[in-house]
Amino acid sequence: MTASPVYVSTRGRAPALGFADTMLTGLARDGGLYVPAEVPRMPAAEIAALAGLPYEEVALRVIAPFVGDAFTETELAGAIERAYAGFGHRARAPLAQLDAGHFLLELFHGPTLAFKDFAMQLIGQLFELELRRRGERVTIVGATSGDTGSAAIEAFGGREAVDVFILFPEGRVSEVQRRQMTTPAAANVHALAIAGDFDAAQARVKDMFNDFAFRDSVRLAGVNSINWGRVLAQVVYYFHAAVALGAPHRKVSFTVPTGNFGDIFAGFIARQMGLPIERLVIATNRNDILHRCMETAAYTRQGVVPSTSPSMDIEVSSNFERALYWAHGKDPAVICGLMDDLGGSGGFRLSENAMAALRQVYDSGRSDEALTSETIARTFAETGELLCPHSAVGVAVASRHLQHDPATPMITLATAHPAKFPDAVQAATGIRPALPARMADLFDRPERVTPVPDDLAAIEALIRERTAA
Numbered sequence: 001m002t003a004s005p006v007y008v009s010t011r012g013r014a015p016a017l018g019f020a021d022t023m024l025t026g027l028a029r030d031g032g033l034y035v036p037a038e039v040p041r042m043p044a045a046e047i048a049a050l051a052g053l054p055y056e057e058v059a060l061r062v063i064a065p066f067v068g069d070a071f072t073e074t075e076l077a078g079a080i081e082r083a084y085a086g087f088g089h090r091a092r093a094p095l096a097q098l099d100a101g102h103f104l105l106e107l108f109h110g111p112t113l114a115f116k117d118f119a120m121q122l123i124g125q126l127f128e129l130e131l132r133r134r135g136e137r138v139t140i141v142g143a144t145s146g147d148t149g150s151a152a153i154e155a156f157g158g159r160e161a162v163d164v165f166i167l168f169p170e171g172r173v174s175e176v177q178r179r180q181m182t183t184p185a186a187a188n189v190h191a192l193a194i195a196g197d198f199d200a201a202q203a204r205v206k207d208m209f210n211d212f213a214f215r216d217s218v219r220l221a222g223v224n225s226i227n228w229g230r231v232l233a234q235v236v237y238y239f240h241a242a243v244a245l246g247a248p249h250r251k252v253s254f255t256v257p258t259g260n261f262g263d264i265f266a267g268f269i270a271r272q273m274g275l276p277i278e279r280l281v282i283a284t285n286r287n288d289i290l291h292r293c294m295e296t297a298a299y300t301r302q303g304v305v306p307s308t309s310p311s312m313d314i315e316v317s318s319n320f321e322r323a324l325y326w327a328h329g330k331d332p333a334v335i336c337g338l339m340d341d342l343g344g345s346g347g348f349r350l351s352e353n354a355m356a357a358l359r360q361v362y363d364s365g366r367s368d369e370a371l372t373s374e375t376i377a378r379t380f381a382e383t384g385e386l387l388c389p390h391s392a393v394g395v396a397v398a399s400r401h402l403q404h405d406p407a408t409p410m411i412t413l414a415t416a417h418p419a420k421f422p423d424a425v426q427a428a429t430g431i432r433p434a435l436p437a438r439m440a441d442l443f444d445r446p447e448r449v450t451p452v453p454d455d456l457a458a459i460e461a462l463i464r465e466r467t468a469a
């Protein structure tokens with residue numbers, strides 16, 4: 001394999017790192033996000049050769065150039081194999097057809113029934129390989145509105161050399177989400193219910209990363225969606241789905257239900273590698289800051305309102321910083337300025353040039369609560385497919401987009417299994433989706449959870465105590 005590629009921070013003030021350090025670090029020490037200095041290109045002939053290959057083989061060919069010599073090909077292939085072995089579908093990421101030219105990419109067959117498993121299962125394997133090689137231990141801390149936390153606990157539970165602490169907002173996650181975090185028995189995972197909302201949980205995690213004394217003493221590592229390893233794992237299914245529909249000989253578009261912009265940004269990386277993606281469509285729920293920004297060039301916070309698609313109820317869309325970095329010609333000084341404005345006045349305005357660069361790649365749309373519910377009902381009536389509310393936001397926005405561009409096949413990402421959000425699905429269709437048989441006993445398993453106050457010192461003390469050898 002080639003030498004290890006270099007990763008740089010979007011804010012330009014943190015050291016450049018190789019793949020393994022980038023993955024283990026998570027957030028750069030200057031508050032920025034790591035991106036590859038150069039995105040490797042995949043020639044059309046190599047893309048064409050992916051057609052018909054098993055998911056794991058596609059993953060190996062897409063991921064290897066970003067990893068370089070950080071892992072041997074045998075190590076990487078083994079990690080990929082183990083990461084997806086527990087999925088409940090042989091195809092890993094199967095496509096279903098909804099309508100003429102409209103396809104659904106089902107990303108919910110992993111152990112916690114959301115697309116987060118694709119990335120988390122893989123970095124769980126890669127963390128273990130790398131930490132064993134280094135003889136080191138790390139403490140993973142993350143905040144979750146539900147799906148990231150369960151995916152992290154499932155991926156890192158029982159692994160050597162890591163302790164995992166997940167902060168979730170008490171009383172604000174669905175029962176399935178909570179039980180997926182509180183019922184795993186591994187001693188190295190800790191579900192912490194914080195007395196506060198998701199913003200509070202995320203703010204305390206950021207505080208811990210900015211407390212460098214604490215960060216270094218417990219060797220903090222981050223697996224939130226800004227972790228480059230997670231973005232990279234998600235690039236794979238764009239290739240796998242596009243070649244199934246005729247790429248590189250035919251262009252395709254994708255619609256992605258979006259919150260923190262990690263999933264859709266992986267599509268941008270696929271496009272930069274050479275996958276012929278016509279359009280990446282940002283689909284938001286009623287919390288539409290990204291859609292408003294695409295329409296008006298102003299990124300302005302208005303306050304988050306709860307929705308039936310809680311994993312997209314977000315206003316500080318962390319990975320959007322990576323998109324802005326490319327839209328501004330990879331100039332870290334501009335990014336520092338924009339992020340200062342966001343911290344100071346709660347928003348920023350983008351230049352015409354930056355908007356033109358974004359609009360070359362991305363379109364956007366929003367689906368409010370009524371349209372989302374209607375879409376769940378209509379899709380079920382017309383196709384028999386039960387959509388979770390996040391996926392329904394995507395399908396609603398994609399259907400509108402298809403009217404403008406019916407000639408390009410559209411692939412909408414289905415980000416969670418309907419059984420993860422049974423109340424919204426039942427309200428729309430009258431049908432309560434059942435959990436897959438492999439997790440049917442979820443409601444019978446004992447729960448283990450530690451309540452914590454919204455207080456940095458108290459949370460740090462708890463983590464210190466539980467990680468002391």
Ligand SMILES: *Cc1c(COP(=O)(O)O)cnc(C)c1O
Pocket residue numbers: 114115116147148225257258259260261262263264311312390391415416
């Ligand atoms: C995390 C999540 C999203 C949003 O993904 P981002 O990468 O944050 O944009 C959408 N749907 C579901 C079900 C999720 O768990």
